Amino acid sequence: MSNKLLAKGLAGALAASVALVPLMAQAGDLVIESWRTDDVDIWNDQIIPAFNKKHPNIQVKFTSVTPPEYNAALNAKLAGGTAGDLITCRPFDASLELYKQGNLASLNDLPGMDNFSDVAKSAWQTDDGSTTFCVPMASVIHGFIYNKEAFEEVGVEVPKTTEEFFQVLDKIKEDGAYVPMAMGTADQWEAATMGFQNIGPNHWNGEEGRKALIDGSQKFTDKPYVDTFTELARWKDYLPDGFEAISSSDSQNLFSLGRAAIYPAGSWDISLFNKQADFEFGAFPPPAPAGSDTCYISDHTDIGMGLNAHSKNTEDAKVFLEWMTGPDFAQLYSNALPGFFSLSNAKIDIEDPVAQEFVSWRQKCKSTIRNSYQILSRGTPNLENELWNISAQVINGTLTPEEGAKKAEDGLEKWYAPHQK
Amino acid sequence: MAHSGPMTDWRKAKLPVFAFLAPATILYTLFMIYPLIDSIRLSFYTTPSGGDLTFVGLENYRTILSDPDWAATFWNSFWNNMKFFAVHMLVQNPIGIALAAVLSLPRLKFRNTYRTLIFMPTMLSVVIVGFIWQLILSPVWGVGADILDIVGLKSLFGPWLGKEGSALITLAFISVWQWVGIPMMLIYAALLAIPEDLVDAAIVDGATHFEVFWHIKMPLILPTVAMVSILTFVGNFNAFDLVYAVKGALAGPNFSSDIMGTLFYRTFFGYQLQLGSPTLGATIASLMFLIILAGVLFYLFVVQRRMSRYQL
Numbered sequence: 001m002s003n004k005l006l007a008k009g010l011a012g013a014l015a016a017s018v019a020l021v022p023l024m025a026q027a028g029d030l031v032i033e034s035w036r037t038d039d040v041d042i043w044n045d046q047i048i049p050a051f052n053k054k055h056p057n058i059q060v061k062f063t064s065v066t067p068p069e070y071n072a073a074l075n076a077k078l079a080g081g082t083a084g085d086l087i088t089c090r091p092f093d094a095s096l097e098l099y100k101q102g103n104l105a106s107l108n109d110l111p112g113m114d115n116f117s118d119v120a121k122s123a124w125q126t127d128d129g130s131t132t133f134c135v136p137m138a139s140v141i142h143g144f145i146y147n148k149e150a151f152e153e154v155g156v157e158v159p160k161t162t163e164e165f166f167q168v169l170d171k172i173k174e175d176g177a178y179v180p181m182a183m184g185t186a187d188q189w190e191a192a193t194m195g196f197q198n199i200g201p202n203h204w205n206g207e208e209g210r211k212a213l214i215d216g217s218q219k220f221t222d223k224p225y226v227d228t229f230t231e232l233a234r235w236k237d238y239l240p241d242g243f244e245a246i247s248s249s250d251s252q253n254l255f256s257l258g259r260a261a262i263y264p265a266g267s268w269d270i271s272l273f274n275k276q277a278d279f280e281f282g283a284f285p286p287p288a289p290a291g292s293d294t295c296y297i298s299d300h301t302d303i304g305m306g307l308n309a310h311s312k313n314t315e316d317a318k319v320f321l322e323w324m325t326g327p328d329f330a331q332l333y334s335n336a337l338p339g340f341f342s343l344s345n346a347k348i349d350i351e352d353p354v355a356q357e358f359v360s361w362r363q364k365c366k367s368t369i370r371n372s373y374q375i376l377s378r379g380t381p382n383l384e385n386e387l388w389n390i391s392a393q394v395i396n397g398t399l400t401p402e403e404g405a406k407k408a409e410d411g412l413e414k415w416y417a418p419h420q421k
Numbered sequence: 422m423a424h425s426g427p428m429t430d431w432r433k434a435k436l437p438v439f440a441f442l443a444p445a446t447i448l449y450t451l452f453m454i455y456p457l458i459d460s461i462r463l464s465f466y467t468t469p470s471g472g473d474l475t476f477v478g479l480e481n482y483r484t485i486l487s488d489p490d491w492a493a494t495f496w497n498s499f500w501n502n503m504k505f506f507a508v509h510m511l512v513q514n515p516i517g518i519a520l521a522a523v524l525s526l527p528r529l530k531f532r533n534t535y536r537t538l539i540f541m542p543t544m545l546s547v548v549i550v551g552f553i554w555q556l557i558l559s560p561v562w563g564v565g566a567d568i569l570d571i572v573g574l575k576s577l578f579g580p581w582l583g584k585e586g587s588a589l590i591t592l593a594f595i596s597v598w599q600w601v602g603i604p605m606m607l608i609y610a611a612l613l614a615i616p617e618d619l620v621d622a623a624i625v626d627g628a629t630h631f632e633v634f635w636h637i638k639m640p641l642i643l644p645t646v647a648m649v650s651i652l653t654f655v656g657n658f659n660a661f662d663l664v665y666a667v668k669g670a671l672a673g674p675n676f677s678s679d680i681m682g683t684l685f686y687r688t689f690f691g692y693q694l695q696l697g698s699p700t701l702g703a704t705i706a707s708l709m710f711l712i713i714l715a716g717v718l719f720y721l722f723v724v725q726r727r728m729s730r731y732q733l
Contacts, residue, residue: 242580381490384693
């Protein structure tokens, strides 16, 4: 009997979904696809109303699914022809693939695209740079967030060089009141993103090293990369007990509850700590090895917005995208979401002090993006996923820095021609 | 499954029989058989970047089974799956049988309370179970270390879920904790079906409770134990949710908790910068299907045929 009930239920659900599809795809409303579930309120209460002040006739709807599901859900919707008009773009290959499949439209002739630098656009261009298919929205910057009260209590200053950095960690450890550094390796990605990609640019000289890896003139077994892994391996002694099983939300809580002194961060953590931490916190850039005169930061192009090539509403969508290239959106977005920094050339005033600190490093240091994102993660094994695994293992001590570097190089060598020489 | 009520003449009843079978047959074909065949079909194709599906025959299978990277990942997940299954067979099912045996003791008080309590975790969502155990075993907030401290064994505590050597086994134990209620209930039901007089006769002949269980009840519940085993096998080789909830799709550290379900997910849907490949994913799904099929056929043709059944 239950089968019949099930049949009725399924038939009902099918009928309902068939009935809903035309509603969702109705011309007139612009629909935005996004993975930023956290930002629903900001879009609905601030960004869309600001757009409607200038263009009251265009209705915009923001829809989102959680980050891990986004790519799969979006692909399914695009294949089924039910995706929204505006599509939030992941950087590099995920979006490039969408463009190649004919799902994203070229935005070369969109007025306002010249408000972005070439570096900003590079994350959403074809390999030869001839076509741009997403409007760059924001980048995220890596560094370290620290508990100011803890630093005062222990009596340490913000470190400038790598050696000072480890001296500070030693002092905090000796003092014993705080966990020196809040990070774990259970989720693996922090080890690579907040660890390897955070401190690495100082070793491989930012863009210089990143490009050298792509053209094959540098290998992961070269000194800069082994040095990065060696420095990363030293973190082990300063992490909380049992860090192998500590997840990223555990470390966020450790820091925001005031139990840890330093948190290897992405600038996107600012808004969470603003909400949860009841002490004053600041930020410092990854300390450079003593003697180097230039500092490098990871200023990673993270999020953009593209146009669904099959949108029934292209004209309105282009109006929205053009508005997104302007200074109003840049100002609004950077302040509504402290830690996401607009990629626009327009001058922006950022109000949040910690976000200000992060963005000020763009002036003193040279920016680069994560070295595994462009081109190098196209094959199997996937370099980015390999780096998660390797960085976590290097910190866990199950791989030596040299073994880790060799593993990364071996993986790349398997499929990437410039590294097979 | 459905009860047909009082029997009428078979030939007259033909039409209603088909009418009653139709909904289930149609639904099952539409939602189970067709997707299964279509997914196997998909595994013979590939999608070049930006292109359409192209037929490649067994190429995907060759990639997964002979390309050094894919083969290593695939067999790693297969052996992890075997370990996962072994823990369930060696821990979950014996405990399930033991609990059922204790529950069926004639003079046990609070029988229903125990039964409900032991069955409770089975009714919880896997995500909740994963979350609770992560909290219990967390080296930062967990009560695990404190509980061990009470019995003076704190030095034994470690970040089990984060160590290469222990992550998979820990996950298997969590799964055992959650699912032990199922074998217990099935075997308990089988034990209740054993007539009292058999047991009474044995006791009159001077058998102890243990002897009664081992020599009289055990042979009678063996078919149920075999069925529980095959259910465990199928369930374990289809497992995915607990590992995904606790360790994510990268099933760390160093893929030590990667099982075929998580490998399938990563391949089919992609993960972080790794783009999904529906065709390779379908290949892994088909291989999982073949492995499970082989296990079930082994059970049907080798185990089940040799089992002696007793008319009660």
